[in-house]
Amino acid sequence: MKLDVIYDPTEDDIAKVTTGLRSYNLPFLEHIPSETFVCLLKEQNIVLAGCVARLFGQWIKIEYVWVDDASRGKGIGGKLLEELENVGRQKGCKRALVDTLSFQALPFYQKQGYVKQMSLEDYPVDDMQLHFLTKSLV
Template identity: 30%
Template sequence: MTARHSPGPTLTTGDRDTELNERLTAELVAFNTAATDAADRDMFSVKVTDEAGRLIGGLAAWTWGGLCGIEMLWVREDDRKDGWGSRILDAAEAEARRRGCDRVTVSSFTFQAPGFYQRHGYAETGRTLGFPGGHADVHMYKSLTSRLGPSGEA
């Protein structure tokens, strides 16, 4: 009798694998849906362009089970003084409410814009330390049902 040997599991490391990312996302969404009974995960964006069609700024976010998560918000440097960040954030919060969300979360590196979010009513909930240059990732949360203004007063 001949023993048959099959190779064992293979572990590989390399550049980003798009197919793997899609599979992992699908598997985790299925797991999360089963664990939370919330299957309404969806993505949305807010985009501002100038008269020539060039990007002024934008935001990418997701919604899931009444929570909105802001992944990215960026405004072109020469347009930051014009209030586009606030208008984009306000539009995203309005869209989150329209989609049934009552809370929102975001994180921002200490060298980016945690103060911006705090001025818009976001409260720090924690930090991840150890980023290059001695920086941290600041995690923030805001209730969309609160009647407080951007600076926290009623």
């Protein structure tokens, strides 16, 4: 038996692990609905803001929220969250989950009704934190 540590893995190296894990998980998770979607806000076909979320059973996991610097402070982020939460409700989601680093958007999510559940201190380095927040959609 030989253990290799690969610091610059190929897509095939990564696929060997992810395919194996997905195969193991399948009997436990295959009946749970799951899909990814994107909301984009455009002006004259230029994307000013967007979000990526994953519906997973009764949860919606917000993966990414981005608003162009020039468009910040205009309520666009709140509108994006509202829209993705509405999509989640339509698909049967009862709760939403998001994580954010300390320099990102903790106050923004709290203003939108998200409640901090947990924080990891010194993540990914000293003096930063990773916060996990949830919101009830019902």
